[in-house]
Ligand SMILES: Nc1ncnc2c1ncn2[C@@H]1O[C@H](COP(=O)(O)OP(=O)(O)O)[C@@H](O)[C@H]1O
């Protein structure tokens with residue numbers, strides 16, 4: 001296999017006395033969809049925040065394109081091409097799709113101090129990038145709030161791809177969607193992977209993972225239960241691993257522990 005774009009080695013993350021990650025490893029190769037599975041509280045979000053520079057690991061090593069790296073903040077990770085689409089999409093519903101697509105990176109025209117937002121360029125690129133992801137917008141001025149949840153995910157994904165993501169991290173992109181919209185987002189993931197981008201797809205839905213995943217890492221209470229390769233693990237086996245986690249949570253709850 002090729003050199004991973006990013007490799008997380010034995011990552012631990014403690015918040016005071018809470019051990020959110022107790023030694024998690026995961027590599028992302030170009031063009032693969034690596035699914036990160038685990039029940040609520042397993043540490044998935046903490047792990048990808050560590051991958052994307054939001055958190056510093058308590059211990060462990062992050063390697064980017066084969067070399068150890070420390071992302072001192074989210075900006076540093078973004079500059080290296082780690083793009084993260086969070087559950088609560090950072091979008092402004094009343095603003096247009098195009099404005100959301102370009103937020104903070106608007107194309108300008110003009111010279112010297114007289115620079116203006118280049119609306120035509122922004123609109124044209126937004127329309128064509130969305131079309132490449134399979135969504136034909138009525139018009140680029142359409143407010144993001146009028147899009148479906150799946151379409152909004154696609155705006156965030158198309159934006160990350162356009163701005164040069166090497167790794168695209170998606171935190172539960174399908175968890176709030178219906179069947180058809182889920183299919184659209186899974187389709188989009190497939191398109192992104194085919195561009196050679198590495199995708200980290202976080203989900204607690206085994207069927208969604210199985211639909212697009214090349215490899216599957218299961219987290220349980222901050223620990224890796226292992227990484228499986230497509231074709232070498234069945235939906236039922238993954239489901240069992242996940243369900244094991246659920247039983248643990250129920251047991252904890254009935255014993256009065258925190259989840
Ligand atoms: N900033 C934080 N401070 C303290 N504890 C946290 C923090 N972030 C996450 N945790 C804890 O870490 C564990 C893993 O949480 P999280 O990564 O959000 O899980 P998941 O995304 O798999 O649902 C949980 O017990 C959670 O309460």
Ligand SMILES: [Mg+2]
Nearest residue numbers: 044045046171
């Ligand atoms: Mg989470």
